[in-house]
Amino acid sequence: MADESNRVFGGFDFSTQQIKFIAVNDNLQVIYEEAVRFDSDLPHYNTRGGVCIADDKITITSPAIMWVEALDLLLSRLKNSGFPFQQVVCVSGTGQQHGSVYWRQGAQQILRNLVAEKPLTEQLKDAFSVANSPVWMDSSTTRQCQELECKVGGAEKLAAITGSRAYERFTGNQIAKIYQQQPEAYNNTERISLVSSFVASLLLGDYAPIDESDGSGMNLLDIQARDWSQECLDACAPGLKAKLGSPVPSNEVIGTVSSYLSIRYGFPNDCKVVAFTGDNPASLAGLAAQKGDVIVSLGTSDTLFLWLETPKPSLEGHIFVNPVQTSDYMALLCFKNGSLTREKIRDERAGGSWEKFNEQLKSTPMGNNGQIGMYFHVMEIQPLIQGIYRFDKNGQKIDDFLDAVEVRAVLESQFMAQRVHAENLGFNIGPDTNIIATGGASSNPAILQVLADVFNAPVYIKDVANSAALGCAFRAKYGWLGTDVPYLQIVEKGSERVCVAYPTPGADDVYRVLCQCYRKLEAEVVSTYGHKQG
Numbered sequence: 001m002a003d004e005s006n007r008v009f010g011g012f013d014f015s016t017q018q019i020k021f022i023a024v025n026d027n028l029q030v031i032y033e034e035a036v037r038f039d040s041d042l043p044h045y046n047t048r049g050g051v052c053i054a055d056d057k058i059t060i061t062s063p064a065i066m067w068v069e070a071l072d073l074l075l076s077r078l079k080n081s082g083f084p085f086q087q088v089v090c091v092s093g094t095g096q097q098h099g100s101v102y103w104r105q106g107a108q109q110i111l112r113n114l115v116a117e118k119p120l121t122e123q124l125k126d127a128f129s130v131a132n133s134p135v136w137m138d139s140s141t142t143r144q145c146q147e148l149e150c151k152v153g154g155a156e157k158l159a160a161i162t163g164s165r166a167y168e169r170f171t172g173n174q175i176a177k178i179y180q181q182q183p184e185a186y187n188n189t190e191r192i193s194l195v196s197s198f199v200a201s202l203l204l205g206d207y208a209p210i211d212e213s214d215g216s217g218m219n220l221l222d223i224q225a226r227d228w229s230q231e232c233l234d235a236c237a238p239g240l241k242a243k244l245g246s247p248v249p250s251n252e253v254i255g256t257v258s259s260y261l262s263i264r265y266g267f268p269n270d271c272k273v274v275a276f277t278g279d280n281p282a283s284l285a286g287l288a289a290q291k292g293d294v295i296v297s298l299g300t301s302d303t304l305f306l307w308l309e310t311p312k313p314s315l316e317g318h319i320f321v322n323p324v325q326t327s328d329y330m331a332l333l334c335f336k337n338g339s340l341t342r343e344k345i346r347d348e349r350a351g352g353s354w355e356k357f358n359e360q361l362k363s364t365p366m367g368n369n370g371q372i373g374m375y376f377h378v379m380e381i382q383p384l385i386q387g388i389y390r391f392d393k394n395g396q397k398i399d400d401f402l403d404a405v406e407v408r409a410v411l412e413s414q415f416m417a418q419r420v421h422a423e424n425l426g427f428n429i430g431p432d433t434n435i436i437a438t439g440g441a442s443s444n445p446a447i448l449q450v451l452a453d454v455f456n457a458p459v460y461i462k463d464v465a466n467s468a469a470l471g472c473a474f475r476a477k478y479g480w481l482g483t484d485v486p487y488l489q490i491v492e493k494g495s496e497r498v499c500v501a502y503p504t505p506g507a508d509d510v511y512r513v514l515c516q517c518y519r520k521l522e523a524e525v526v527s528t529y530g531h532k533q534g
């Protein structure tokens with residue numbers, strides 16, 4: 001039996017390109033990390049960046065069984081490395097938001113009767129009524145979004161109920177598309193999970209509930225009532241409530257690990273499971289965000305989010321139920337063209353080298369001499385547009401930039417878009433703002449310097465880039481202790497931050513003007529080339 005001196009808390013993160021596991025000791029110090037990357041470790045699924053992009057370029061899915069096989073591989077790697085499963089007293093986890101998994105009729109019995117001698121992949125290969133799960137990068141449901149908004153009384157009404165207007169990646173619209181285009185698959189579906197609750201189901205050996213925070217990303221949850229909006233459910237598909245189960249607070253203990261995991265890997269049979277949640281809510285928890293903090297997660301998607309006490313739903317961005325203080329909220333803005341866009345420019349303009357990318361960045365001035373680019377390689381969320389657009393210092397559209405100019409332009413445009421849309425959503429970006437950076441790109445100081453300059457705010461990082469999995473290990477301890485102790489008091493030990501970039505003198509003058517130019521040019525691009533919404 002693990003006592004205070006050796007008890008371990010675990011956090012799983014099922015993100016777009018990989019799955020990660022972080023274990024911490026009672027002092028929240030990281031003692032283990034393991035990962036499985038879909039493209040390189042499971043190449044037989046032929047994913048790129050963990051996803052499959054259809055010929056229409058807007059239908060984007062991931063094979064559900066790939067996520068199952070990734071968990072098999074991750075746990076076997078932990079076992080082979082001697083991970084002390086027997087010391088784990090509680091786990092929690094997270095998944096990429098909005099993605100959905102469709103369990104076929106009878107799958108619950110398969111989950112409840114897993115045999116420890118076989119891998120999950122072998123036992124669950126026929127458990128899904130929809131083999132390829134729609135994920136957050138999909139933007140093929142514009143019609144379903146229009147139908148949902150129309151049925152509930154408009155975009156503002158939907159935002160007031162669910163915290164967001166209708167968005168293509170939000171799960172309710174994805175379910176509506178499956179119901180409309182694959183009715184037999186929908187009727188053969190016993191349970192619909194989010195990626196987060198899907199992973200929790202694999203650990204429980206039974207269906208796990210959707211938590212209120214990740215459930216806020218579906219256009220189905222009434223964020224004030226903290227329960228499904230029957231009006232929204234009915235607008236998407238019939239009989240949906242029975243397929244979703246009831247939502248639970250994000251810090252709820254939802255059970256203990258399955259006997260399958262105890263027998264096959266050695267987890268204690270009383271190892272608790274705290275509800276899984278979305279990757280961004282988990283990062284909010286992992287970074288122990290406080291008043292004045294704006295979190296910028298530089299991952300496959302770039303997302304900005306902050307802690308809110310009162311919801312202010314708007315037609316831009318999202319309000320989710322808070323994953324830690326469940327009476328509070330969090331505001332979020334998501335930009336699809338994140339790390340994959342930066343990597344594409346690195347490959348095209350810096351020979352695939354971050355070192356060269358950083359040198360080019362440092363060789364160009366703040367503000368790029370007034371030149372602005374926009375790089376929407378995949379359909380963006382706000383604005384809803386795809387394509388590459390470059391402008392000279394006079395705002396005239398041009399075809400190309402020098403390599404070094406393009407390198408700076410992709411970063412400045414991403415961060416100016418984030419600042420402009422954050423201010424539209426009511427984020428207060430001012431002298432008291434602290435930027436907390438996380439995600440893969442937060443390990444590149446040259447990129448963080450541009451972020452600090454554009455926002456005119458100091459940028460901090462934690463010593464662990466993967467705040468989502470870390471946040472889940474923290475949430476595991478919080479839920480295990482029973483949430484009587486204030487969360488921030490529990491995570492205080494694990495929340496050291498380091499300031500890695502201050503705004504360059506003069507940055508505020510440069511980017512206050514350039515952000516206005518960006519705002520104007522983006523509006524022109526949208527009116528000329530935008531994807532017609534509504």
Ligand SMILES: O=C(CO)[C@@H](O)[C@H](O)CF
Nearest residue numbers: 096097136279301303334
């Ligand atoms: O769509 C998003 C948030 O709304 C993305 O940040 C996904 O959660 C990334 F997995």
